[in-house]
């Protein structure tokens with residue numbers, strides 16, 4: 001389902017707020033998206049731009065499940081399956097009618113025609129936030145990832161490239177200049193695959209195609225392939241020029257610092273005849289879900305190597321990035337502690353992890369707290385790891401420019417303790433005494 005097909009599906013079931021008053025991309029639209037709690041919205045008339053703006057299509061797990069046509073409870077397993085078995089996408093021919101994303105070709109580029117939002121008065125400039133960048137690593141091939149882009153002028157953006165990730169390493173290997181295609185208005189499958197970090201050399205577009213058919217088309221001015229059903233494609237190259245990028249609100253809802261980042265030059269814009277522009281609220285629910293959801297299957301796979309993992313959740317209170325819950329089916333006394341260590345291997349930015357049994361509803365924060373209150377003893381079930389590699393997004397971590405950030409990590413094993421204080425094993429009946437007694441349904 002393409003971006004617009006999904007928006008139509010949501011519209012047909014009354015799930016899209018339609019706003020026909022003229023709205024301003026400078027501060028007003030971001031404020032409205034926030035006010036609507038990021039529920040899907042379509043702004044039809046934009047001051048200074050002919051492109052309508054849509055936002056919020058991935059702001060709830062239910063919406064993402066609908067976009068992939070899988071039950072919500074199956075999301076984790078659908079992502080794990082696509083990560084395990086990517087399927088190379090089909091190319092659409094360039095002979096017949098143009099691919100949807102190339103219906104209109106603009107070689108006289110003026111990025112001011114796009115409704116690029118300024119989200120907060122303190123931002124470094126207007127930012128493209130739902131742009132998915134495709135590049136080719138000279139050794140590993142295609143890489144796809146989200147990169148925020150701060151508009152500088154008619155043809156240039158500053159691009160935020162997190163050090164050590166696919167796009168950044170590809171640029172380094174290429175010697176500082178690299179062709180790039182930025183796709184805006186993508187399917188849910190492309191959005192999720194773009195946020196994944198599979199093993200080096202694994203093509204994220206093949207993962208997207210395993211989630212939902214994602215035909216590709218060759219770009220017109222660079223030797224890259226892009227999803228044929230994208231709304232807008234910006235073709236260009238990253239240059240050697242470095243500029244200040246930021247400040248900008250990041251995932252943890254705190255302001256990210258200003259850094260020297262490369263400039264992208266756009267040489268050609270292609271788009272659908274009636275293209276829609278996708279916006280994504282930085283630090284919002286959609287940003288968090290798109291970051292966190294693709295990490296749940298990688299944690300699940302690692303934990304399953306050491307014990308029986310049932311489910312994984314990166315919780316929104318931890319920015320869907322720093323805090324995780326791992327649910328296990330316990331078969332031996334030390335499974336909880338093993339799960340903690342495996343979870344940190346499965347998502348290296350994870351800072352705090354809670355392990356619970358399968359009788360706890362991991363989507364209910366009160367049940368999680370109850371498990372800690374009734375099953376956890378800090379001097380027995382707490383694991384603390386000092387001076388670990390950390391997410392760059394945690395303001396409380398230790399950050400040294402040019403080095404990997406460092407943090408302390410903590411794991412809480414709130415599963416039913418199988419050992420008594422004496423060290424002897426509890427019987428099945430003794431363990432059952434830790435379970436919640438539920439009233440019968442009337």
Ligand SMILES: Cc1cc2nc3c(=O)[nH]c(=O)nc-3n(C[C@H](O)[C@H](O)[C@H](O)COP(=O)(O)O)c2cc1C
Pocket residue numbers: 129143144145146147148149160161162163165166167194195196197198280286287290291
């Ligand atoms: C909404 C959103 C915005 C993101 N913005 C950036 C960004 O500006 N720069 C960046 O390097 N990564 C950003 N990311 C993270 C990358 O997309 C993510 O780390 C990706 O998995 C990297 O893939 P790679 O390791 O294959 O390069 C963002 C992710 C999401 C979901």
